[in-house]
Every structure is written in C-alpha cells, then in structure tokens.
Amino acid sequence: MKQDKQVIGWREQVGLPALGVDAVNCKIDTGAKTSALHAFYVEAFETDGKRMVRFGLHPNQNDTETVVECVAELFDVRTVSDSGGHREERYVILTPICIGNVTFDAEVTLTNRDTMVFRMLLGRRAMEKRFIVDPDASYLTGEPAE
Template sequence: MSKYTTLGWREWLALPDLGIAHIKAKIDTGARSSALHAFYVQPFERDGESWVRFGIHPQQGNTDNVVDCEAKVLDQRQVTDSGGHREIRYVIATTIALGEDTFQAEVTLTDRENMRFRMLLGRTAMRGRHLVDPGRSYLMGKPNRQQDKPEI
C-alpha cells in the first residue's frame, strides 16, 4: 500500500480556515504554487503584522455567493502564470481538507473569475502526500449539498 493518496485531475476540497465548505480545484502538477480566486484584495495591519482581506466566489458561475475572508500575509511573490504573465501576489497559509487528509499549504491570491476553476492545487502542496491520475476525477468524492441547506 502506498503512503500517497491518488487524486484525479480535479477534486473538491475545503478551506476550513477561510469558511469554504467546498470548492472545486484543478490538481495542477504544472503549477509550482497553489492559487485561490480572490475578487478583491485589501491589505491591512493587525497588531503590527500584515494581513489581507479578500472575497471569494467559491462556485463557478455564481457571483451571488460571496465568502469574505481574512488571513495573515506570509509573503508577496512574483508569480508567472501559464500564459507567461507576471503578477505580484499575496501569499497566505491555510488549511486544506482533501478527502481524509488535512494539511497546511501556502496559497497565492489572484483574480480567477474568468478561469474554469476557482482554485489550483499546485505541486508544492502535494509533494510527499499525493499522486495524480490525470485520467480520473473526484477520487476524494463530491460534496454533500444537503449539508449546505439550512434546517427548517
């Protein structure tokens, strides 16, 4: 039995530190860093430390569902996207829940509104814990939409 969990090329995951119960992510071994959609990014200071406030539309095609988040800034880095465009991005650390596995990962914030996936899980976050089967999807399961409905 392998110590690695096999993922499909796309998976549902959660970002519990940010209040995201489920978000569809592209599992991207071609990307070094993980990236999360943020449609506004506002830096601020808290107790002498750099923080960032940002909004997420966790569901593709749904701009009505907004999750407002705050996170401590780890760094600002220049990132080159797949189209060769360079951008300075804020980097945060957050917990990722993927199937039975929960781990901390660095994530960059960028506007992915026109992209197919609200999140990319890059190879640095997967290193030492996951393998990817590019011919399969959702090996960690799909979200239970019933848990999102309020009780009556």
C-alpha cells in the same frame, strides 16, 4: 514512498476551513509550482502588529452572487508567472487545505480567477509527499455538491 500517498483525480473538491469555505472545486495542476485561489478583491492591512489580508471569494463555479469574505495572515508577497507567462505580484497566505481525509497547511497565492473554470488550483508544492494524481479520474475524494 509511493504507498504512503493518496491517489487523487485531476480535479477534486477541497475545503478551506480557516477561511470558512466548506468546499471549492479545485484543479489539480502538476504543471503549476504554487497553488492559487480566486480572490476578486484583495486588501492588505495591519492589526496588532500583524500583516493581514482581506479578500472576497466566489467559491462556486459560474456563480458571482455567492461571496465568502475571508481574512488571513499575510505570509508573503511574490511575483508569480501565470500559464500565459504574464508576471503578477500576488499576496500569499498559509492556510489549511482538506482533501478527502488529508488536511495540511499550504502556501496559496491570491489572484482573480473569474475567467477560469476552477476557483482554485492546487500546485506541485502542496502535493509533494502527499498525493499521486490519476489524470483519468475526477473527485476520487468525494463528489461535488450540486
């Protein structure tokens, strides 16, 4: 039901606690099916019989000096079409996402977003049954840190 959903803006600051990321500016994209996170390198590996992925993240916009090294279990590998219609095979992780006081697990694809303004994009699947998007608003769950 509508009243059970939190209202968020077209951009929000989100946390990725399992990846060691306190805050990343995220574009809320109702036109995208899946969520995407910036990863400037991605390496798949196996440990104790589990498929894992290691990747580097620049969490701050316009900052390629700050790096967070992340490790997560590999959930899937999928072919994804970007906004320009280009198809790309991407690694998918399942990770907790925090927006305001709501925390939930979501599938997130890993791709290089160095040329994009936002380091993360939250797609429809992650928003379903949780949020209503106000396209006039920004950072309704908290202002980004300077």
